[in-house]
Amino acid sequence: MSVSASPLERVTVTMPAELVAGIDRVERNRSRFIAEAVRHELKRRQRQELLRSLEEPHPDSLITAELGLENWSQGLPAGDLNLLDPSAGVPLQWSGEQGWQEPDA
Known part of the structure; x- marks a missing residue:
């Protein structure tokens, strides 16, 4: 650089x-x-x-985590819905003791 x-x-x-x-x-x-x-x-x-x-995490992101990405994205304005593809990521859930974790299968 x-x-x-x-x-x-x-x-x-x-x-x-x-x-x-x-x-x-x-x-x-x-x-x-x-x-x-x-x-x-x-x-x-x-x-x-x-x-x-x-x-x-910031308290606002905890709300998003509790909702889940898919449910959260449904609250976006119609023009913004194509910004997210919930199926493209790895599912995670927040645990206050362990942080972000993949849910048990």
């Missing part, structure tokens, strides 16, 4: 000298290294937030 693919913005970052020296030992372009590290951390935090949201 190229940093120059989007508009660039200059920022000033203050960090310990030994951290800067460590960057300089492994990378000639500090900006590229820091941008890559920040991208990596942002992705890590997004994954962490997704996992947290799966463990503790």
